[in-house]
Amino acid sequence: MRALILVMDSVGIGGAPDAERYGDEGADTVGHIAEACMAGRADSSAREGPLRLPNLVALGLGEACRLATGRVPPGLEGRVERGQFGCACEVSKGKDTPSGHWEIAGVPVPFDWGYFPRTTPCFPAELTRAFCEQAGLPGILGDCHASGTEIIAEFGERHMRTGMPICYTSADSVFQIAAHEETFGLERLYEISAIARRLIDPLNIGRVIARPFVGTSSKDFRRTSHRRDFSVPPPEDTILDHAAGAGRDVVTIGKIDDIFAHRGTGRNMRGDGNMALFDATLDGLASLADSGFLFANFIDFDTLHGHRRDVAGYAAALEAFDNRLPELLSRLRSDDLLIITADHGCDPTWSGTDHTREQVPILAWSTQSSSRIGRRAGFADMGATAARHLGLPEPMQGAHF
Structure with a gap:
């Protein structure tokens, strides 16, 4: 008996009831991708025709x-x-990665995150001064709201000449730092990111994200899989804490360990892209002890396609994920629990480059006949269900289904 939760990062299925408050009324990540595919607007060298997800549909x-x-x-x-x-x-107030994942794990975010204003510069002058002094930096580039790929193309070459990291934010509660893996150094990027984490704690900013990239010019800059998130820890114990506290085997895949500030995250396995993460999930499941818990994040939907408003790429990524599902399902035991869900939306047909406030799917594999879970008021019901399945203390929030 084991439990798995797989998060298809950003695969929302239609605007949340309060989407209007976030400027997202009408957003629908899966629905709009499917419509674009049916109309032939998502054809590419990787795919064509209607969206085909037979295993997820089943x-x-x-x-x-x-x-x-x-x-x-x-x-x-x-x-x-x-x-x-x-x-x-979602009952948490954001539409960001930590809020969604923490709530899935049984802990909705009960407070408002801090955010940086949509100005240029966007970071407080005293924060920038302290960051440069404590990190030994000649200055920073960017200092604005931006798309990660676009700002690297704009400032990457100057960064390589000057040694100034590229710092930017988004609609999320985040301070992002992009730097070249070779000319700046990966460990140096992690070092200054840890300094930034300490400095922004009083501002209640959810994450510092180290965004390494490689390449020689704006024509070939490419972000790598060595991203690292420096997050604040959840305010209460999650299902991960309960599982670790009970001595259960815990395996986390992808950026789950960063999202939960490495608390209760057990053995972490990473991979460069969704297919490598799927391989890691299969390997993690093969080694997962009885009564163990596996928690995985599949990042490409969001990072490579949602934020870049790449409809064809998003559709191809969904189909590639779907094609791998039989491998996973064939490895499940009759008493295992598998939940497939998402943490928010990132509608690639929407304006801007930010997440969208959407409902998420709950797909629970079962050896029994199909049944309807219904509409749930909160993601925490998934954590409560996994906890009940494993005989763990259930989180304070959520009701098992």
Whole structure:
């Protein structure tokens, strides 16, 4: 008996009831991708035609979309063959990665994050001065709201000449630092990111993200998989804490350990991209002891395609993930629990480059006949369900299904 939660990062299924407050009324990541595919607007060298996700559909993705929006996206019609399906609305106040993941793990965020203003410069002058002094930096570049790939293209060559890191933010509660792995150094980037983490604690900023990249010019700069998030820890114990405290085997995949500030995250396994992360998930499952818990994040949907508003790439990534699912399902035991979900949306058809406030799917694999979980008021029900399955203390928030 084991439990797994897989987070398809940003795979939202329609605007949350409060989406208007976030400027996201009408956003629908999966629905709009499916419509674009059906209309031929997502054809590329990697894929063409309607969105094909037969394994996710068999687990209930299309019907989860129906619960969230009242309709099944084109191409996702089909019978739910084995599983429980539903959708959930976030109760935390953000639409960011930590809020979504912490809530899935049983701890909604009860406070407002701090954010940097949409000005240039966007960082307080005293913060920038302290950062440069304590990190021994000649200055910083950027100091604005920006897309990560665009700001690296704009300032990357100057960064390599001057040694000044590229610092920027987004609509999330985040301080991001981009630097060249070779000319600046990966360990040096991590070192200054840790300094920034200490400095922004009083501002209640959720994450400092170290964003390493390689390349020789703006024409070939590329971010690498050596990203590292420096997060504040969750305000209460999550299912990870409960599992670790009970001596259970815990395996985390991808950036889960960073998101939870390495608290209760057990053995972490990483990979460069979704397919490598899927390989790591299979390896982690093979080594997961009985009564153990595996928590995985698949980042490419969000980072490579959602934020870049790449509809065709997002569709191809969904199809590639779907194609790998039979490998995972064939390795599950009859008493295992698998939940596939998301942490927020990032509609690639939406304006801007930020996350979108959306409902998320809940797809729970089961050896029993299909059933309906329904609409859940909070992501924490997933953590409560996994905890109940493993016989762990259930988080203070959430109701198991």
